[in-house]
Amino acid sequence: MTSISENLKNIKSTLPDHVTLVAVSKTKPVSDLTEAYNAGQRIFGENKIQEMAEKHENMPKDIQWHMIGHVQRNKVKYMAEFVSLIHGVDNFKLLKEINKQAEKHSRTIDCLLQIKIASEESKFGMTLSNAEDILHSEDFSALKNIKVTGVMGMATFTEDDAQIKSEFNKLKSAFDSLKNIEHPNFKPETISMGMSGDYKLAIACGSTMVRVGSSIFGHRS
Numbered sequence: 001m002t003s004i005s006e007n008l009k010n011i012k013s014t015l016p017d018h019v020t021l022v023a024v025s026k027t028k029p030v031s032d033l034t035e036a037y038n039a040g041q042r043i044f045g046e047n048k049i050q051e052m053a054e055k056h057e058n059m060p061k062d063i064q065w066h067m068i069g070h071v072q073r074n075k076v077k078y079m080a081e082f083v084s085l086i087h088g089v090d091n092f093k094l095l096k097e098i099n100k101q102a103e104k105h106s107r108t109i110d111c112l113l114q115i116k117i118a119s120e121e122s123k124f125g126m127t128l129s130n131a132e133d134i135l136h137s138e139d140f141s142a143l144k145n146i147k148v149t150g151v152m153g154m155a156t157f158t159e160d161d162a163q164i165k166s167e168f169n170k171l172k173s174a175f176d177s178l179k180n181i182e183h184p185n186f187k188p189e190t191i192s193m194g195m196s197g198d199y200k201l202a203i204a205c206g207s208t209m210v211r212v213g214s215s216i217f218g219h220r221s
């Protein structure tokens with residue numbers, strides 16, 4: 001078995017410069033995150049707000065914490081003070097709540113709109129036209145404490161590379177059609193797609209941010 005720092009080094013050596021690596025550390029102990037931190041990693045992704053808040057408490061303050069999981073509106077307040085990017089924004093009410101909590105801390109929180117690209121029922125996300133409606137709405141203009149910086153998507157859990165590729169292409173084309181919208185709260189720069197099993201394919205399809213967990217930290221139980 002290779003170490004966390006070796007895994008990180010190997011993965012990073014395959015990433016083009018324009019691709020950001022989010023080390024997905026959910027369920028892993030602080031000692032594992034510390035090993036990654038000591039190897040230079042500063043961006044960590046978690047999918048539970050409480051777990052992320054506890055790790056934030058116990059780790060160096062120059063870490064950027066990304067919330068990559070589904071977000072319940074009533075829990076936004078527990079991460080508003082420190083979260084750096086929220087990947088899974090899939091409705092306008094959630095965006096409004098993030099704005100409200102960010103305002104309390106005099107911050108601007110970056111958010112990605114989660115677009116549903118998978119065929120599976122279980123995956124969260126909005127349609128491209130939902131995203132367009134949000135970005136064009138009057139209400140969106142009122143949200144001064146959030147910035148939408150791109151899109152996020154999750155492919156179907158399948159071995160079928162052709163299907164995964166077509167879903168990644170769908171996210172890339174959604175991004176390309178949204179990016180022409182001009183709005184002060186919209187700064188399109190990020191396409192978050194790709195995990196341990198498919199990040200290379202995701203990069204080939206235009207990903208600018210990959211979320212890699214098990215290939216760095218080992219399998220989760």
Ligand SMILES: *Cc1c(COP(=O)(O)O)cnc(C)c1O
Nearest residue numbers: 024047068195196211212213214
């Ligand atoms: C767990 C998770 C990942 C990382 O998955 P791995 O297969 O371990 O790389 C990426 N994105 C999201 C949204 C996740 O929940």
